[in-house]
Amino acid sequence: MEKKAINVRKRQGIVVSDKMMKTRVVEVSETKRHPKYLKQYTVHSRFKAHDEKNEYKTGDAVVIHATRPMSKEKRWIIVGKAE
Numbered sequence: 001m002e003k004k005a006i007n008v009r010k011r012q013g014i015v016v017s018d019k020m021m022k023t024r025v026v027e028v029s030e031t032k033r034h035p036k037y038l039k040q041y042t043v044h045s046r047f048k049a050h051d052e053k054n055e056y057k058t059g060d061a062v063v064i065h066a067t068r069p070m071s072k073e074k075r076w077i078i079v080g081k082a083e
Contacts, residue, residue, distance in 0.1 A: 009066035012082045016046070018058050023074060024051045026064055049076040056081075 013028035028045045048071075049064045056062055061082035069075050 010063060010079070011047070011076075012061065012063050013047070015056050015058055015060045015062055018051075018054075018056065022051055022054060024049050024056055024062075024078060026062060026076070026078070047076045048074040049078045050074055051078045 011026075011028045013026040015024045016027045017025035026047050026049050028047065030043045030045070031040055032043055033040050047064060049062075050067070050070055056078055063079045063082050064076040065079050066075060067077045070077075
């Protein structure tokens with residue numbers, strides 16, 4: 001039996017809100033290049049991520065992985081602090 005490589009979606013971002021119980025809002029920044037004008041610009045995305053122990057606070061750099069839907073908007077889980 002061959003094992004398939006599981007492609008887990010993971011992202012690195014900064015916690016911008018810790019006001020909810022067991023949930024953190026993580027902002028992920030990504031640099032893109034315009035196809036025609038070749039100028040670089042930054043795109044920000046915000047994800048709600050599960051934090052079981054409420055251990056991450058605003059300003060912490062964290063790594064999040066995709067998981068099963070936990071609520072209407074929460075589909076990510078915090079794995080640990082970013083290096």
